[in-house]
Amino acid sequence: MNRFGRQVTLYVVSGLLVSVWAFPVLWAFLTSFKTERDVLAYPPMFFFTPTLSNYKEVLFGTSSILPNLWSSLVVTCSATFLTLCFAIPAAYSLARLRYPFRRSSGFYILATQMLPPVGLVIPYYLALQRFGWLDTYSGLVIIYLTFSLPFAIWLLVSYFEDIPYEMEEAALLDRAGRWRALWFIVLPQVGGGIAVTTVFVFLNAWNEFMFAVVLGGNRVRPVTVAMFNFISVEQTQWAKVAAGAMVAMAPVILLGLLAQRHIVKGLTVGAVKGGGRR
Amino acid sequence: MEDQEKRFALILFLPSFLLLLLITTAPLVFLAWNSLQKLDLGMPWISGFTGFGNYVKMGEDPRFWNSLSLTIIYTFSTVVLQILIGLSLALLVLKIPRGQAIMRIAAILPIVLAPVVVGLFWRTLVLAPDFGLVDLVTRALDLGNYNWLGDPQLALISVIAIHTWQWTPFAFLVLLATLATLPPDVFEAARLDRANAWQRFWHITLPLIRPAIVMVIILRTMTALSAFAAIFAATGGGPGTSTEILNLYAYRTSFTELNIGYGSALAMVLLGITMLVSWTLFRHRRKGST
């Protein structure tokens, strides 16, 4: 096959794959503009009169998920911020400094990521209840830390490891002191890594479902739970579920699209970084 | 100097360490303790310490072995598929720099979605007989229609497909990024040596991107082992028990059957397996990296 033919095939195959990845989301997007009646039409319709009523209902109706967007925002941002505050220093020390039991404590942190959430839900419920933290922001944020923190530490360690020692040593020789070395020399170098970590931590926290539904309640109710408002016992309003899901996922999709260059750039540093849950 | 370093290190490290100790070890101990008890909310009169009774019961429980084998099949297939597809795609796209931007955007979409939303979407919009996308396609191609989530074998294939769909883009993005950093002169030299495309790939490319592949395998394996929300939303473990991986079995036992003791034991076993697998993979990584 000549070069042109090869190029064409490449484009075609790539196009096919793009559609496989993008299509379910696009289909949901389309569905969110259909009336409930059109959703059930057979064969499924590609062309129809669009309506904004689903979005109106989802955003402004009685089961509006706007308060839930806010809930999600507060919980996710707090969890992300706290995670970074704890994780950055911890990752730095794990990567660069020497202190007793460094190896084993590092492994311990890694191991905590493997605890199955299924087994943790009940103890968490009981613990939160004892402190009166059920259905509160503090309670949920602390629980989110349990999976965000180890993950963030582990991610950041690999970024810290990639900075050449010489940089810090130069700073230390300049009698800059360890804190200044950390703050002014090392941290700017891992700026990209911190950005990538932030993005992934945010994503994981935003998309959490099981803990949100069991440990949250009326006041603290992230969007992943609120979406199910439209799946009632009597009927499932598919168009509204689709609209609800679009609204719920809009922030993370936006984040992904904006940060994608960033993410990819970060991924090229040395061996691979990054990950996701479940 | 060393003492100073030690002090500095501990100041930075201890807060996180202590926090994690507090919020993960206590529940873990609780979980382990529960797994040694007979604790069934449906039968409060039988509660009591039972030592390894739950574990012994597990050995004789066919549903446990079923969930274990499903977990292995699920994890293995999704990870292998992700690597194969991701790598092939990355190699492909490498040659069409113009198409890369769109590919990256399309690739981001599945990764950022909440797994529970993914499971729900696939169940209702993609795989539903009559109304779903896949059905539309198979009918258009005259391949008939199938009950993807209602048939035991097809359901397993479907959930594997869902997971693969969601996470392959990750492997793709990572491998693409890694491939893009490979120095071109090595390939030139090989071409001059009259090595064909396959040989170039096998002997040069592959070893160079090996650390990346290994890392992807590790991460994706951990994700696959803890997969819950998507399968839960898509099939709930059914039909029957054909998609009931260990995670789901533990959930159903604890929360639907209310047998907390046995459910905790199942969760402990899952923990053990996860740790074993990660430990093995990590050892491999350390050995393999130059």
Next chain:
Amino acid sequence: MDKNNLPNSPLNQPRREFIAKTTAFGIAAMGGASLSHPALAQASELAAYTSAKINWRQVQGESINLAVIPASYFDNLLGLLPQFEALTGIKVNAEKVPPGQIRQKAMLDLSSKTGTYATHAADPMYYPLYVANKWVEPLDKYLNDATLTDPGWFNYNDILKAWREADSVDGKPYGIPYDGEVTVQVYRKDLYAAKGLKPADTYEQLLSNAKALNDPANRLYGLAMRGFAGAGQNMYIYPSLFRGFGGNWFSGKDLVVNSAEAVSALDWYVGALSQFAPPAVRNWNWPDIADAFSQGTVACYLDAHSSAAVINNPEKSKVVGKIGYARWPRGPAGKRVTSIWNWGFPINAALSERAKKATWLFITWATSAETQARTSWKFEGPAKRSGVNRTSLWRSSEFANTMRGSGDNFIQAALESLDQDTDVDWRPRVPQWPAIGDTMATAIQSALVGQKKSKEALDEAQVRITQIMRG
């Protein structure tokens, strides 16, 4: 879409979309009425309640939490909460929990004795479990307490007998039914008339009717019943079949699920669905069946009477005006067996005495004849409840008028089913029910999808259930 100009049959109006257009009512309903408008609840509105000879305000200032599922019949109630607050001075915080999680959440709360939810919409099959663990209060002491209940005004015995019994354990009530349903035959009277068919009287007739109308090539299937695995899904229809075949859950003290009748019932279920139902039915819950029926792809189904609201919704349904209802057909053992499902409210035993009283006042208010009426025909929105809890209401002319548009024979079929076809032993009432229900549901679905033969699936379920019962 504005539906204000439709003819005045409430069931002809779209449900949820309309609630959005209802005014302050709808807005105040959200989140348990954090803005309470005492001005809205005038004295005249409360007159129907204040006539009761109890002091509604005896625990004013209390605040209780309520957990319900998202459903229009609860939404209506939540919309009336401001009235309750004005009446009693008790604040009710309502939380909507997805139906898949509400039992677990309620149980987590009950078992840890945290007293978070004063009451919740309870699954009647869970009462034996609750009672065995002493998680809920026996309600007879509240019913008999003259300061809390005026028997003249709140007639407990007016509540449907089958539902009262379903919410009681060993003769003592532990929950008061709020909303319920019966399963009935729902069929396309036009299609049946065209072929000279009558609603089935026996299981054989049901199958022959289905066969006559089954036309997959033209996307018309003869029959549909729930297939989705779940204690409240396929294990909601199967027990009726089981009892219809003459099966008994208990043999002495042992729970037996693989008796000959059980296998016959399951075989029948599998056969009926494989031959005459859409292939997707194995994953269907009742909203899916109702949707299919309303799109005209199913000729007959057996399910809850409240599905009438969905199939009569002109927004989605193509079969409005073509619907008929009938009782369950007779099984080989000569019985017609319908469900006794209801959502009832219990009282959390971990509450303080004052909170328990407040909860009781809420429960009596919600299940009283007046509130039932206000959430049904007196409700301003389009979703008029059809699952009211009192015999007197079912027989009232207002109810008949409201339900008139649902289809032929609706009230009669439902009432007769409630009167004659209910069976308290319809499902085994044991504390281990959650595990048993789930095991049976899995077994039924394995048979339905052809993973196992009926006998094999039931034998396996039996082994597991014996283990569960033994602990």
